[in-house]
Amino acid sequence: MSRDDLQPRPLAQPWLGPPRSVPLADDHAVDLRGDALVGRRVALLVCGGIAAFKAPLTIRALRRQGAQVTVFASPQALRYVTTDALEWASLTPVVTTLSPQAEHLSGACPFDAYLVAPATYNTINKLAAGIADTVLTATLASAIGRMEQGRAAVLVAPTMHGSMHNAILTASLERLQSLGVRVIPPRDAYGKDNIPEESVLVAEVCAALPEAPFRSRQFVVVGGRDPVGQTVAEDLVRRGGRVLHVQLACALEPSPITQPLVVADGARARELVRAAPGPWDAVIDATGGSLGALATLHVATKDGDMFSADGSEVDMPALLAGIRESLT
Ligand SMILES: Cc1cc2nc3c(=O)[nH]c(=O)nc-3n(C[C@H](O)[C@H](O)[C@H](O)COP(=O)(O)O)c2cc1C
Incomplete structure (x- = not known):
């Protein structure tokens, strides 16, 4: 270590390079951190909460465990995150409307897990009431059917201002949990239900898979x-x-x-x-x-x-x- 290394670092130090000398990675690539989701298909359902802007980070974190991710986004979600960013992160077209292909059923290649993150008050309550009138709620209706057959996990990450966490939401969350949906506890800060860190969301998805080897251990x-x-x-x-x-x-x-x-x-x-x-x-x-x-x-x-x-x-x-x- 030289004397120069021990100098205080000025915040406004100019930085002009140098050009990269290492081989350039594929722009879309992620480094694999584990294999818990290798061969798994995960549907990420993004609702219109402000935390939707973090969805590309969640997608990349899922991919770091080997997952293949398909994104479903509500029209409200697309106010806070763009289809381009979601597509760049997931390498797959984003489902924003249902078409004759019946994307909500994922028939030929079924999903192993459905993660709703952020999950809004609106979508959680609709899901608990059995309403299937949007791209997200229709997909979740099918997801719950697969969950009931032991073929998929369904997880919701409630994310909202504390004032919206009212008795209606609590009743809906209780209902969903009683059906077998995993409700991911939010990060509690500033009087809000905040979206948990990406690593926590990913760990929850891995752990909820029906085949997770150490369930009940x-x-x-x-x-x-x-x-x-x-x-x-x-x-x-x-x-x-x-x-x-x-x-x-x-x-x-x-x-x-x-x-x-x-x-x-x-x-x-x-x-x-x-x-x-x-x-x-x-x-x-x-x-x-x-x-x-x-x-x-x-x-x-x-x-x-x-x-x-x-x-x-x-x-x-x-x-x-x-x-x-x-x-x-
Ligand atoms: C700036 C802004 C931020 C919002 N953030 C949230 C939120 O974090 N959680 C939530 O439940 N609703 C939030 N809402 C309200 C939802 O966008 C609204 O209920 C919408 O209908 C949700 O639609 P969706 O569930 O189909 O995505 C927000 C609205 C605005 C204008």
Whole structure:
């Protein structure tokens, strides 16, 4: 590190280049972060909430787990996001009206999951009342039929100003949940039901798939001061597992997917694991041994055979596949 590196950075520093020397990626490409949705078809239904502007990010996050995404957008949604942006992100024409092709039925290539995000007050209440008078509600009528047959998951992410979250909405959400629709809890901030982070939406879709391998399984994962434990815990959630994630305090940003309990040290982690009611299908220690005999599975971390300190050299797909194998 030179003395220049230690200078304060002026905000208005001019930046003139240099031209890129690395090979250019395909403009539409995403880097695969996991395989939980490989071979899966996901319908993203975008309603006319202001959070519709985030839909292209949700699409790309779904694609990073391997999903093939088709977007359905209401006319109101297209006030807040353009068809061009949705099409660029999904690589597929956006369905904005129904045609003689009966797009709402997805007959020849059925969807594995339907994610309504953002889901408006209007569309949620119509869905719960069995109304099918728009491109979104007609598609969702068919989606619920597939869900009832165990062939698809349906998820809604309610997103609206807190004043709209009234008793009518609550009753509709209760009805939908009783039918088997997954209601994704909103991010609660500024008196609003905000759309959750994309990683959370994607994890919910993965976990809701009828074939998710760890549905009805429960795990404890204790993470150490590198990202390995967090990555393992998130992967188990995406496979449908219920995970108690305990994290030793460190610089890692807490995962919005697993919402870890952050503890000061291994002794406190042991106390929590002993107190946690269970039963657990596995207690996974990724701290390098803090849990001792409490753990049923030890994942080597930075001082072990496989891992570098920042996680960068971890062959994570192989590691995760190995862990999953050992749990099935
Ligand atoms: C600026 C603006 C933002 C809106 N944001 C939301 C919202 O976040 N959630 C919601 O339920 N409705 C919101 N609405 C109202 C919906 O757009 C309206 O109820 C519309 O009929 C929804 O149609 P759709 O469900 O077919 O997309 C908003 C309206 C405006 C003008």
